[in-house]
Amino acid sequence: MSTPKTMFEKVWATHEVVPESADTPAVIFIDLHLTHEVTSPQAFALLRKNNLRVRRPDLTFATMDHATPTRTEQVFGGAPITIDSAAKQIRQLEENCAAFGVELLGLQDSRRGIVHIIGPELGLTQPGHTIVCGDSHTSTHGAFGALAFGIGTTEVGHVFATQCLLQKKAKTFEIDVRGRLSVGVTPKDLILAIIGKVGVSGGTGHVFEYRGEAIRAMSMEQRMTVCNMSIEAGARAGMIAPDETTFAYLEGKARAPRGGAWTAALERWKSLPTDVGAKFDRSVTIDAAALEPMITYGTNPGMVVPISGNIPDRKGDPVFDAAMKYMGLNAGEPIRNAPVNVVFVGSCTNGRLSDLRAAAKILAGRKVAQGVHMLIVPGSQEVKREAEAEGLDRIFAAAGAEWRESGCSMCLGMNGDTVPKGEYAVSTSNRNFEGRQGVGARTLLASPETAAASAICGRVTDPRELLNG
Amino acid sequence: MDPIKKFRSRTVVMPSTNIDTDQIIPGRFLTTTTKEGLGLQLFADWRYDAAGQPKPDFILNKPEAAGCQILVAGRNIGCGSSREHAPWALCDYGFRAVISTEIADIFRNNSLKNGLLPIVVDQASHDWLLAHPGAELEIDLEAQQVRLPEGRSASFTIEPFARYCLLNGVDELGFLLSKDSDIARYEARRPA
Numbered sequence: 009m010s011t012p013k014t015m016f017e018k019v020w021a022t023h024e025v026v027p028e029s030a031d032t033p034a035v036i037f038i039d040l041h042l043t044h045e046v047t048s049p050q051a052f053a054l055l056r057k058n059n060l061r062v063r064r065p066d067l068t069f070a071t072m073d074h075a076t077p078t079r080t081e082q083v084f085g086g087a088p089i090t091i092d093s094a095a096k097q098i099r100q101l102e103e104n105c106a107a108f109g110v111e112l113l114g115l116q117d118s119r120r121g122i123v124h125i126i127g128p129e130l131g132l133t134q135p136g137h138t139i140v141c142g143d144s145h146t147s148t149h150g151a152f153g154a155l156a157f158g159i160g161t162t163e164v165g166h167v168f169a170t171q172c173l174l175q176k177k178a179k180t181f182e183i184d185v186r187g188r189l190s191v192g193v194t195p196k197d198l199i200l201a202i203i204g205k206v207g208v209s210g211g212t213g214h215v216f217e218y219r220g221e222a223i224r225a226m227s228m229e230q231r232m233t234v235c236n237m238s239i240e241a242g243a244r245a246g247m248i249a250p251d252e253t254t255f256a257y258l259e260g261k262a263r264a265p266r267g268g269a270w271t272a273a274l275e276r277w278k279s280l281p282t283d284v285g286a287k288f289d290r291s292v293t294i295d296a297a298a299l300e301p302m303i304t305y306g307t308n309p310g311m312v313v314p315i316s317g318n319i320p321d322r323k324g325d326p327v328f329d330a331a332m333k334y335m336g337l338n339a340g341e342p343i344r345n346a347p348v349n350v351v352f353v354g355s356c357t358n359g360r361l362s363d364l365r366a367a368a369k370i371l372a373g374r375k376v377a378q379g380v381h382m383l384i385v386p387g388s389q390e391v392k393r394e395a396e397a398e399g400l401d402r403i404f405a406a407a408g409a410e411w412r413e414s415g416c417s418m419c420l421g422m423n424g425d426t427v428p429k430g431e432y433a434v435s436t437s438n439r440n441f442e443g444r445q446g447v448g449a450r451t452l453l454a455s456p457e458t459a460a461a462s463a464i465c466g467r468v469t470d471p472r473e474l475l476n477g
Numbered sequence: 478m479d480p481i482k483k484f485r486s487r488t489v490v491m492p493s494t495n496i497d498t499d500q501i502i503p504g505r506f507l508t509t510t511t512k513e514g515l516g517l518q519l520f521a522d523w524r525y526d527a528a529g530q531p532k533p534d535f536i537l538n539k540p541e542a543a544g545c546q547i548l549v550a551g552r553n554i555g556c557g558s559s560r561e562h563a564p565w566a567l568c569d570y571g572f573r574a575v576i577s578t579e580i581a582d583i584f585r586n587n588s589l590k591n592g593l594l595p596i597v598v599d600q601a602s603h604d605w606l607l608a609h610p611g612a613e614l615e616i617d618l619e620a621q622q623v624r625l626p627e628g629r630s631a632s633f634t635i636e637p638f639a640r641y642c643l644l645n646g647v648d649e650l651g652f653l654l655s656k657d658s659d660i661a662r663y664e665a666r667r668p669a
Contacts, residue, residue, distance in 0.1 A: 025663040026656055032638045035656050037663050047560065049510035058650070063660075075508050093508035100510050144559040144583060160561035160587035162648075170653040172660055176636060208495055209553040209579050242556060244582050276668065308495050308556075327494050420504040420558075429527075441499040441557060443522045 012283035014180050015247055016215045019155040019280070023138045025172055033174045039137035040067055041167045042123045043110070045101040046074045046422070047142025047160075052104040054165035062108045064171040069132060070105050070112040072098055073122045074422050078385055078412035083115060090424050108168070121388020121414045124148040124356040128232065129390050131261025135250035135277040140167060145356045145438065146245075147238040151231035152258075153250035153280050155215070158239065179289040181214035181243065185222040187297035192472035194366070195230040196358060196436065196455035198222065199237045200302035200312045202294060208310040211243030214290065217282060218248050222296035228257040229360045236357045237438050240309040249281035301470055304440045304453040305343050306331035311440075315458065315470045318342050334442055335450050336430070344468055346452070349431035351382040351409075351463035352445070353456050355419040358436035359387025361394050363456040368400045370460035370474050371407040377466025382409035383425065385417040409463070421446045434462040478592050480646035483617045484573060486546035489536055490610035496550050497557035498584060502566045504558075515562055516569030537570075541611055546573040549606045553577070555584025555595075564588045574616050576623070578603045589639045590649070598623060602631035618644060 013021075026035035041064075043051075048070070055061070062068055075094035081087040089095040098115060105112035113120045119130065124145050127133040133149045139156035140146060142164040149156035163173055183202055189195075216238050223231065231248045238246030255274060258264045265273045301315040311331060313319060321339040322328040332339060337346060353359075353367045364386065376382045384404050386392040392414055395401060401411045418425040419437035426446030427433040433451050436459050440451035454462070457471035464474065506518045524535050531538040548567065554577045555563065564587045567575065574594040585595040594616060598606070605625065606612065615624040618640060623631045635643070642649055 025659050030637070031641070032652070033636065035653065035659065037660070037667065046507050050512050050561075053511075054650075060654075091508060097508050097510055142559060142561075144557065158559035158583055160559055160564075160583060160590065162561060162587065162590040166650055166653055169650060170656070170660060171664075172653055172656070174638070174649055174653060208556055209581065212553075212579060212582055239557075239583075242553075242581060272668070308497070326492070330493065420499075422504045422507060439497075439499065439557060441497045443503050444499050447503075447522055447527075 012286040014282045014286045014288060015153060015217060015249055015280050016155060016178070016180050019136055019138065020177060022136070028177060033176045035172050036138060036175045038067070038140050038167050038171055038173060040069065040127070040132055040139045041171070042127055042139065042141035042146070043068065043070045043164060044074060044123050044141070044143065045072045045097045048104065048164055049097065049100050050161045051142070051165035051168055052108065054162070055108065055168055060169045062110055062168045065109040065111070067171060068110050068168070070101060070110050071120055071123050071126060072101055072115060074416045074420065076115060076415045077423055078415050078417050078425055080413055083413045094423060118389050121390065122356045122359060122416055124236065125359060125387035125391065128152065128228065129261070129388060131258055131264030134258065134264065134273070135254060136280050140173065144239045145236050147243070148232050148236040148356055150235040150238065150245050150247040151228060152254055153247055153277065155245055155247065157244040178215045178244065179213055181211060181216050182288040182291040183216050183218045184291065184293045185218060185220035185296050186293060187295055188222055188225060189296045189299060192457065192475050193299050193301055194455040194457060195226055195233040197299055197302040198294070198296060199234045200304065200309065200453065201299050203237060203241045203309045204302070204312040205292060205294065206241045208240060208308050209242040211238065211241040214243050216243045216246035217288070218246060223248055224251065227362065228253060229362045232360070233357055237309065240438060250277050301455060301458050301472070303343055303458060303468060304451070305335065305337055307334055307440055307442050309438065309440060309453060313343055315344060315468070344470065346468040347432050348380055348434050348462045348467055350427045350433040351380060351459050352385070352418040352433055352435040352437065353459050354383070354385030354387065354417055355437035356387065356416070357438045358456050359385060359391065361391050363436065364391065364395045364400050367456040367460040368403045370457060370464065370471060371409065372403050374407055374464045376408040376463045380463050380466050382463045383412065383418055384409050385412045386414045388414045418445055420444060427451070434459045434468065478646050478648060481573070481592055481594070481618050481643045483615065483619070484546065485613060485615045486573070487611050487613050488547045488549045488606060489542045489545045490549045490607055491536060492551045492607050494551035494553055495556055496554045498555055498560050498563040499557055501563040502560065507560060507562055509562070512565045514569060515566035516571065519566040519570045544571070546571055547614055547616070548572050548575045550575060550577045553579040553581060555581040559583045559587070561587040564591045564593045568593050576603070576606060589635070589643070592643060594618065594635070594643070596623060596633045598631040598633055602629070605629065
């Protein structure tokens with residue numbers, strides 16, 4: 009009998025074009041290369057400089073999401089894009105994709121959206137695949153049992169030219185989530201708790217595999233939220249074994265296999281899960297049932313507390329002191345009732361239909377507090393259409409929230425959707441770094457439920473208070 | 478890329494831990510379509526005030542930082558976004574090495590591809606470097622040694638192939654392109 013293998017090891021083994029040697033890393037084949045406007049221009053320039061073509065345009069797929077406007081009049085109405093350099097970057101992606109024969113879902117395409125939302129929506133994201141993108145949240149696609157990770161622009165150029173990457177094999181790290189999440193506690197709370205436990209560099213050099221009862225019980229959208237933030241714990245990739253939930257999600261998707269190809273794919277996919285007895289290099293266990301809604305208080309995603317808890321008191325630790333100064337919060341105080349000026353629901357972490365439904369459930373029949381600006385940005389145009397078909401947009405409008413076209417938007421503020429200096433934003437995105445959502449912006453990361461509840465109350469609020477009411 | 482063998486420089490010390498790539502180059506500067514000129518925006522939000530004037534107490538604005546090619550950073554530099562603009566900005570500014578006790582994976586890879594040496598040293602050497610800003614070091618890539626004053630030294634590891642590329646001034650793309658027939662054979666046997 010062969011040695012039991014982890015899912016990561018299985019996917020790695022089937023993608024080795026040239027194995028690792030003492031002198032050279034492995035050459036790994038990439039099944040799907042996603043690309044967007046921000047991290048591709050210099051890679052296309054590399055192709056031009058070396059007179060190279062895109063080797064596999066059929067495995068390469070482009071969209072625009074980071075620098076794109078979210079105002080309808082700018083996306084569809086011909087109103088000019090406010091930031092000239094963003095407009096230029098968008099045009100350059102159009103020109104590059106045309107010149108190199110890469111399929112592009114452009115600004116007005118009905119299937120456009122955040123690259124990590126549309127890959128799964130279209131069925132491009134499949135179990136057992138290697139998936140890369142010049143974007144660290146490529147880890148999202150690991151929810152399907154794919155090995156998916158972010159790369160830099162030089163590597164984007166390598167994949168364009170050869171459909172391969174030079175890679176050193178990562179170590180494996182099991183995250184075993186025992187028990188079930190309680191009512192009002194979400195996958196976002198779980199991943200924030202995991203990052204708090206592992207630390208922001210705890211996963212460096214490793215690929216996570218999320219396992220256990222709570223993970224198995226999750227929908228694909230929920231699993232994507234978990235895998236999305238693997239990179240915030242330092243792990244380039246996070247994987248979840250494919251199962252019936254995965255197959256049911258993918259069946260019938262536009263780019264998923266059909267007919268005989270579907271049957272053959274299913275057979276391959278079912279062999280992917282980690283074998284019984286396989287060894288991980290590291291392992292941690294999390295008790296899902298013990299968790300409550302989580303929220304960050306500092307300037308990295310590992311600075312996180314349960315919503316009923318207090319900001320820790322680590323005065324004297326320079327990282328902590330700098331974070332408190334930047335955030336304008338005080339050591340030892342409750343995080344509940346902290347001030348809120350802006351609420352952002354969206355991003356590749358929490359911009360899917362189920363996230364919008366969760367926010368709508370709390371917003372329905374209520375009003376966003378006076379003085380709070382709430383921005384809700386669907387992750388894709390498909391999510392937008394589905395949300396509108398259910399009337400979620402009307403719930404948001406009645407509550408006084410703004411509803412936009414899809415994109416990365418206020419997660420990183422590249423398109424001008426920013427949080428004003430010094431203001432507090434409860435955000436469903438993935439990074440609370442200094443200045444991430446705008447110069448001087450103060451970000452508190454949380455679930456869509458917590459974000460919506462905080463918007464209603466105008467201060468940091470435990471969503472379970474409103475869910476019960 | 479020019480070959481890198483050995484160089485000497487003084488250090489700039491930024492002791493903060495977890496310096497993420499959003500700090501190294503804030504997102505609003507990522508709408509560029511080239512690699513050039515990003516050194517001006519390096520650490521922009523720490524370096525300049527709201528009016529765009531240099532903040533006098535930020536290390537890169539102090540006279541002693543001028544010409545320093547080695548950045549000594551607190552633990553875990555380069556976490557967060559995969560933006561290669563971070564090493565581009567560091568290189569454009571003039572840095573040739575970043576030293577810490579932990580360096581995030583994607584930033585490390587991106588740095589190697591741009592001739593910026595990501596150097597992980599032991600805790601004692603790091604402590605010494607943090608306590609001695611402006612120290613003159615010699616970085617010897619061939620020997621994988623950082624030579625500190627007073628006869629001290631610290632060893633580091635750069636994986637063999639990346640080191641070969643840096644020492645010889647060649648990029649990894651040439652190697653990948655040379656594997657064309659292996660790639661074609663793989664493509665022929667891979668499931669559709």
